[in-house]
Amino acid sequence: MTRARTARRQGAAAAALLVLTVTPTAAAAHPPAEPPGDPGVVLSWNAIAWRTIGVEGEKPPPVAQLYLGMVSTAVYDAVVTAEDGGGASDVAAATAAHDVLVHWFPASRAALDADYDAWLGGVPDDEVRRNGQQVGADAAAALVAARADDGRDAPITLHRPEEPPAGMWVPTGTGEMQAPWLGFTEPLFVDSPEEFATDGPDPLESDEYAADLAEVAAMGSATSASRSAEQTDLALFWSDNPVRQYQDAMRERAVRQQMDIADTVRMFAAVNTAGADALITCWRVKYDTPFWRPVTGIQQADRDGNPATTADPAWTSLRPAPPYPDNPSGHGCVSSAVAETLEELYGRGQVDMEIRSNVTNTTRTYDDEETWLDEVTDARIWLGFHFRDAMDDSREIGRGVADAVVEDGFRPTVR
Template sequence: MTTYSPYARSTLDDALAKSLALVPDGAARTAGVAYGERVAQDIIDLRADDGRNAPVQYTRAPAPGVWRPTPPAYASMAVPWLGGVTPLLARSAAQFAPPAPPALTSRRYTRDFAEVKAMGSLNSTARTAAQTDTALFFSGNAAVQVHTALRDQAADRGLGIAEAARMFAAVQMTIADAVIVTWQSKLEHAYWRPITAIHLADTDGNPATTADPAWVPLLAAPPYPDYVSGYNVVIAAFTRALEHVVGPRLDLELISTAVPGTVRRYDRGAALRADVVDARIWLGIHFRTADTAARTIGVDVADWASHRYFRPAGRHG
């Protein structure tokens, strides 16, 4: 963690010291620390040339259907190198590449456009209060949401250290690969966000769409292309991988990092995945196809990984 997040060294060192203080001094502790450090170094060496932080830039010129920085920040694309990172489990990111997004003159695009324009605007009169609550609940940091839920799962299920490690590895490695696939898609397809599409609808060649230069989403769009949805792929990979580890009844408790103090509970992954698909549309930051394609990627990566890795002991041939 200090190698990949050096800014957090002080906090991490303090946490390590407090953890080790609970372990008696002696040969066992010394050997354990040495072994842990050796394993960590082996992994760091293994991933030394995996494409992380490679000098990749977003270079697509603005055009109808093509992403460009969005208001209010107009920030450049974040971490464009991520799509070129070597996956942890999958053969390549291309293995799970989604189909191309809808053409701007297609019926699907027209439906997606109309839906997000009506349901995702800041002052939408079509979106209900309950839908707004769902949207805002899933408008924060998906990684923190997932990590917190996994810690709760380990505690609630009384998992031992080995079982907990297996659960965290299975879920987090699956999420990592699904996110790599997602960023490759974002960079390859460079599909514009709804705010750009609605502002510039008079350039899309589709007579069924109408421009509204004053349209504002409920949530400001993140600084990367629409297709496919990162939040959806994280939640889909997380829930599906967890289903493979603990079974179909998840008994999940989720917090929101955007609406402090709110909690939602889900017994089934499918219900959570469906809520997140809708939420990102109601926030005004994704077309539905970007959400459903991301959900498919997360589920497919999790299914593939679970059939090849992290299988329960005793089931191997």
């Protein structure tokens, strides 16, 4: 429940964004060696990290973001140390990423070893390389040790009474709450999962709740007559996995902007740390105030005690909702953290992200955070996944976490 609420938009978007169709490229199985200090190794190992975590490891988006944050932190620490005279920074980066991934994803060790050995084979075997390997190994070991008892995979479940009261989340056909332990995990940077927590959803009897329910009932229905074809396309664009989308887009941005290795590792570390901590915060609020999804609220509106709502037992959303409570939006938390971090790093109107959706096979280009997040907000409502209040709360969380991460951890230095 936030004071500043985004505007409801049921008409066409005020300004169309550039939409391009591109062909996705797969990460090379054996990335070639780059010149010392070249950022290409960071991009290659980010792609390998996603393959290991999200594809082979089958981690769901919020959990994948946490692991990407940890890998990116180790790589950042390794490169910073190496750049200060500790050895080859590219070797340090590859070693740190490899060692962290092997530790937590031992089933992928053969592929990771093959990637690492193939890349390292193109680097001269000298003292600089060996020093870089040691720096990377030390950074990985320090990260793994620091996260040894961080709460991951703790046996936590979301309990519900036998007859849940109106407003309480219940599974909507896609399973019990996914990764409830995430909200109790030690954040990567912020002090606690509750530091930037919001105060939960609007009361069921409030005018705000009734307005939100009416909006999603009209715009998020599988058979909506109010949602235009363009709005449906935008909704489907943002039904893809945002964690993978943002990793892909950051790699493309780094190449296009010709970022050096220090700036590249800073971007990935800052963005992925903020994304991870925003989702940890998000999951804690979801757990503490498990609010029902629109599909439940609309079908059971006769139970909410609000005279301004009307039940529609046959209502269904455009797509099935993910298996966790409504408020705040997980997609909104990670998206706002990513967008705000990029604007903090590069300036307002300079996020410069070309984001591809494998659902619609299109790419959207965003220069400013506000346009990006406004579209994510509308899209998740138009999918029938969220009440607007859940999107507004998620933006508050993501921005708060991102500000703290960049201001106190990854602010660019003047060279």
